[in-house]
Amino acid sequence: MRARYGIPLTLTALGAACVGYATVVEPRSFRLRRVTVPVLPPGMDSLRVLHVSDIHMVSGQRMKQRWLRSLAGLRPDFVVNTGDNLSDPEAVPEVLDALGPLMELPGAYVFGSNDYYGPKLRNPARYLLEKASGRHGLNGNPPAVGAVHNPWEGMRDAFDKAGWVGLSNSRGRLKLETGQEIGLTGLDDPHIKRDRYSAVIGGPQADADFSLAVVHAPYLRVLDAFTADRYPLILAGHTHGGQLCVPFYGALVTNCDLDTRRVKGLSSHRAGGRTSYLHVSAGCGANRYTPVRFACPPEATLLTLTARP
Numbered sequence: 001m002r003a004r005y006g007i008p009l010t011l012t013a014l015g016a017a018c019v020g021y022a023t024v025v026e027p028r029s030f031r032l033r034r035v036t037v038p039v040l041p042p043g044m045d046s047l048r049v050l051h052v053s054d055i056h057m058v059s060g061q062r063m064k065q066r067w068l069r070s071l072a073g074l075r076p077d078f079v080v081n082t083g084d085n086l087s088d089p090e091a092v093p094e095v096l097d098a099l100g101p102l103m104e105l106p107g108a109y110v111f112g113s114n115d116y117y118g119p120k121l122r123n124p125a126r127y128l129l130e131k132a133s134g135r136h137g138l139n140g141n142p143p144a145v146g147a148v149h150n151p152w153e154g155m156r157d158a159f160d161k162a163g164w165v166g167l168s169n170s171r172g173r174l175k176l177e178t179g180q181e182i183g184l185t186g187l188d189d190p191h192i193k194r195d196r197y198s199a200v201i202g203g204p205q206a207d208a209d210f211s212l213a214v215v216h217a218p219y220l221r222v223l224d225a226f227t228a229d230r231y232p233l234i235l236a237g238h239t240h241g242g243q244l245c246v247p248f249y250g251a252l253v254t255n256c257d258l259d260t261r262r263v264k265g266l267s268s269h270r271a272g273g274r275t276s277y278l279h280v281s282a283g284c285g286a287n288r289y290t291p292v293r294f295a296c297p298p299e300a301t302l303l304t305l306t307a308r309p
Contacts, residue, residue, distance in 0.1 A: 017154055022244070022294040030067040030284060032074075033301040035266050037277050040307045045178065047210070051077040051301040053237025054283025056087035056114060056289075059097045063218070063219045063297075064284065065098040072101030074302055077176050079105050081164075082237035083189065083216035084280060087119055087288040089150050093198040096158050103149065103162035106174045107224060108184050110167050111152060112191045112216035112238060113137065114287070118148030121289045124244070125244030127253045136256050137191035139219070144192075167214050168197040171205070183208030191217040191256065203229040210305070218258045218280055222274035228272030233279070233305070241282025265297075279303060 021147020042046065050071060057064065064114050079102050085095045096103075124193035156166065165172035167186020174182040181204030188194035195215070204211030213226040226234050241264035251263040261267070264282040268275050284298035 003094070014304065022257070022292040026293045027095060027291060028033060028063055028287060029297045030064070031297045033265070033299050035279065035301055035303070036267060036304045036306060037233060037279070038306050038308050039212075039277055042307050044180075044209060044258055044307050046077075046303040047176075047178075047180070047182075047308070048076040049303045049305060050079045050277060051072060051082065051083040051235055051303055052079065052099075052102070052279050052284070053216075053281035053300075054084040054240060054285050055098070056084055056100065056285030056287060057091040058088040058288045059090045060096055061094065065094055068098035068133075068284070068300075069101050071267060071300055072105070076302060077178065078174055079107035079147065079164075080214055080235050081107065081109040081159075082214060082235055083110050084114040084283070084285075085111075085155060086115055086152070086238065089118055089148065092151055092155050093131060103159070103164060107159075107162070107164040107187070108167055108172060108174060108216050109164050109212060110186045110188065110216050111156075112189045113157070114150070115152045116192070117144065118149075118150055119287045120226060121186075126247070126300055127255060128135055131253050132256075134257065137217070137299065138193050139191070139204075139257075139307055156161065157177045161244065167200045168194075171200055173205070174181075180209040181207075181210035185211065185212040187222060189216045190219040190222050194211055195219075195222060197222070197225045201225075204231060213276075213278065217256050218262075218278065220257050222259075223269045223276075223278065224271035227269050227276040229275050230274060231274050231276055233277045234269065234280075235279050237281045237283050239280055239298075240293075241296040243286060243290075243293055247295045250293060251296070271273050287305070
């Protein structure tokens, strides 16, 4: 009797433990990743950039709010927010409360699809099907029907009032307390085909001390364009680091056409005979209908930019 039922019961208990961990423990195990990137012009002093992405705030997520507020204690030189702040139309006040201390620092932002539209309940297996077919978001799929529109305008206005630079298909400039000027070029979300590279083409700003590129979803067409245009560093989010990963193997999907090897962290991208650094944040949240993470803790990243050799 023990041999007959022991293994199934053990597997059931193990499965239940994994589900409990992925839904209760890991989504609240917030981490700070630290990365050094040698991209600044020779002789330029180091800069510290806090990269925050994919907050996917839902009303009532107090632990996430407290953790985000605590990041201001790092005192970075500036903040970059790569979008998907919302997963609840009612959560704009919570997002602004959580980011309030960071909004006192210089910063820039782009939006993602979940800032504009509320999430929908969907079968997670569709991500694997989309990967197999090469279709993601509105790239190759029919337009969304009946989508819930989020009140993103209030969030945008608050960011702008705080002095954060909006980079939706536009360029901007940050003047740091150190006196350095950072050139910024950003695109609206490629996942829903809002990117318009023709509006920002031309490469880094020649009179800036340093320039970088920002986008929510790291689609290859965008990475190719930024890299060919000579941007030394590209910041993105969207992938959630794979969200549900296989231990000792890694991510199964990226929810875009980026390969799983570069689903999170620092890597490089080559296009047009040039090479750029790419940093993809695994983000610190998840869609409210799939509030799980496994082998991929929620995170923000403190990037220390140093001079090139």
